[in-house]
Amino acid sequence: MGRVDKKPSPEVRLENPSWGRRDFMKVCTMAAAAVGLPSWAAEKMAQAAASPKKPSVIWLHFQECTGCTESLLRTSHPDVANLILDLISLDYHETLFAAAGFNAEEVLQKTMEENAGKYVLVVEGAIPTKENGIYCKIAGKTAVDMLNEVAAKAGAIIAIGSCASWGGIPSADPNPTGATGAPEILKGKTVVTLPGCPANPYNLLGVVLQYATFGTLPALDAKARPLFAYARVIHEDCPRRPHFDAGRFVGKFGDEGHKLGYCLYKTGCKGPATHANCSLLSFGEVPGAWPIGIGHPCVGCTEQALAFRVPIHTTVEVDRPTPPDTYAPLHADHSNVGPVATGVAGLVGGALIGAGLMAAKKLGEAPEKEK
């Protein structure tokens, strides 16, 4: 029926030889912790997972590189197998499907009918809009139509990755296909956006598991990004921040500062203007495996104003600088003499002295009237 093969992946089987309830709870606890849900959520998660109806997820792919899906495949707590086997019901996913063709389309329709109003729609990739959207068609339907159709009956809509959030790489100048983000297409609907290129998969897991467990979505900012991941800019939590504060910068790649791990601001790091939690949550389970961590400036991949628009090595304004580690000097410079004041005062003084001299002269010229 188009469901994903139920056999757990080899790695999972090795790590978890028997799937007892204790192991299952462990998974739920780890999952809850990883995405910042409280520990008692694990119990709820287990209950939701144990119920016969796991939340249904439909995952649509449009103009994308599949990088966001690939990122998701590299999570470990929970890993994708636990996720799709025990916590959610991934009913439509073109990459992970075994099904194809008419089979796949049938599954999509059936899932939409059976879970109307309750399924989670995850959108990956941008949606082309030029020339009626013909630049992306799946099973004869344009991406625009497909999205509108599936979104109409979704319980929650999540746009994963910068492409789905605001257009991403396909929308870079001159944007020949009119690539647009899902929120633009689905005006009026709440679309949680998780920009990033790729997005950090744990941000997705957090949103999905919260919805699966509690039926609610996290608090969002003005661009519908979850605050738990996008409230702060990279600069605020960057491990190289002390170098920024102390004025220690990399000049060019390979120089002494670069070797010592100095701040990459001068090489064009977009950290000060980029909202994301990359510095807090590593990618792919390798601590330090993120751009700044490996010595490359952040390119601002979550921000529509920066990514694929502003050159990588162009510096940005620091939005809310915290004070540098400097102190009031013992003898601060308080000088404040203005040139205009000097001029006016000079004029007045000069006028007075001039008047005095003139008066003296006049006294000398005029005859003594006394005699």
Next chain:
Amino acid sequence: MTVDRRSVLKGMAAAGALTALGSAVEPALEARDRRVPPPDAMGMLYDATKCIGCKTCMVACQDANDLPRDTRNSGGLYDAPDDLNSKCKNIIKLFKDADRMSYMKAQCMHCVDPACINACMLGSLKKREHGIVTWHGERCTGCRYCGIACPYGVPKYEFEKAWPKVIKCEMCSHRIAKGQQPACCEVCPRQAVIYGKYTELLAEAKARIKDSPKLYEPKVFGETDGGGTQVLYLSKAGVSFQDLGLPDLGETPVPEMQQVIQHSLYQGFIAPVALFAVFGAVIWRNRKSAGEEVKP
């Protein structure tokens, strides 16, 4: 033709007499009783060797005194005063040269014989409870003589306001009245600045020097400087108090010379009354000899 030489000489003799009086005044400086801290004097002790420059005291002071943030040096972004001013009653400064560094906390010194109080016409500035120097606005005309007088440059003025106040540390006397400590002393994470009885703090400061002579400059600033201050300072060995920006005042209380001259001239208002009588008598006698009405 010259003015009557006798009158001129009269005048010069008078000037000479005044000069002699002036010279006689100087030895009288030692005879004047010097002020001592009141018996319930409280003070602060700042040990520069312990200060880490965290500036928590600056933030606590602003909060405790309802001071606005001074963001003038950062384009409106963050609080970074570069000196004591109308928005900053307490500041941490940094002394640094090629091989020495030290932090320096600057605020009102709460002098034993304050120059500002000597200057203040109506007693707006006064040493009140515990010898703390506080300012009460209902008597202040805003003449700013206190700013001229203070050798530490402490009293600052709200020039930016139409109805200005004098702004200076008052050792959080409003908190002390409630049994709390000055905000800076309460929050200091290293106890670099502490609050307590003046006599105890002075003893503590001296004990620290005695116990660790290699660590400290062998002097407690404020013990006698400028007549003494109720805020005492200890400095790192090798960093003089002048390096930290404190003036070298010697032991003479700052207002002493002026007070002595003032009192010599005006003591009991005798001289003015006597002069008035002399002038009146002379004018009256001259009127008689001129035989005409005296009128400008």
Next chain:
Amino acid sequence: MSANAKPEPIGGPLWTPAFKVLAAIFGVSALLMIWRFAAGLGATTGLSDGYPWGIWIAFDVVTGTALGCGGYAMAFLVYIFNKGEYHPLVRPAVLTSALGYTMAAVAIHLDVGRPPFIYKIPIFPGWWNLNSVLLEVALCVMIYVGVLWLELSPAFFEQWQKKGAHPTLKKVADTFSPIVNTLMIPILAVGVLLPSMHQTSLGALMLLGGQKVHGLWQTPFMPLLFLITCIAMGYGVVVMESQLATTIFHRRRETQLLARMAVVPAYLTLAYLAIRLVDIVLRGRLGLAFAFNVQALMFWVEMALFIGGTAMLFSPKARGTAQGQFQAAMLLVLAGVIYRLDAYLVAYNPGRNWTYFPAVPEVLITVGIVAAELMAYLYIVKRYPILGGASEAAHN
């Protein structure tokens, strides 16, 4: 003593072109004064925490009152030393003094941060801090302004008692003239006592500046030096004012009279120089005069002006001509002005890279106050008996 020629109003039109110019200047200044009260000192002056006192104190008050010591100086000469021949110079001197001190009072209201509280000074004697030199200055000047106008009041009463004067004014004159005349001796005595006190105190104010005042100015003798120079300036201003007034209003000059008087400030300045220089040498501060800085330069400027003016006044030939005595007097007056500006501003260094320079509104307000003073002077000498002719004796 021969009879003095009676002072008379000069008469003539009030709204001369010069008067209009002065009025315009004052008009601008008045607007700026309103702004100062609305916006505060920071917006209108160059004052700062480093320099809490600027030209409104150093010039308008300290120097302005010294320039207004003509009445004091003349009172000494005429009433204490009984030189009746100088009597005609008294009224104009008292007028200049009254205006100068009133200008200083206006400036004080502009300078202090809370002008309405000025009136708490005389009202609350229980609050007085008797150690405060500034308190003495404030009380003394408050009283002295009144005393000066009282000393001048006979001129007003005279005019109001003439035929054709307004009946109310005549009534005022009739009522108060006898009272003032009866009290004139104590008034004059107070009028000589008070400036002795507060001019000394104006010198004592900067004692409290301690090390912030440069070594060439800071001395316990500062009060005495201020007193001596203010008396010398008083005579100097009388000479200048007399020569200017007689020239502008086409009156008979009083050159010979002034020449005899003009040697007094010369002797006074000698005393000043002696005290100041001996003090500087004995304190070991002479080296400061040879440094390469503004303070050393201004010290020598002062010395040059004091010595130049004094030397001219000691020369009978120089002081015997209108031009000579005017120039000499101007040098001495300028010396006294610069001495005061130096003591309060140039010599005052609070450290920490503070600088002070008056802001444009600050300068214009001062100029406006002076303009108002000149307007008042012109009005009063034209409508009231201030200026008179010199006595016969003066021409011998």
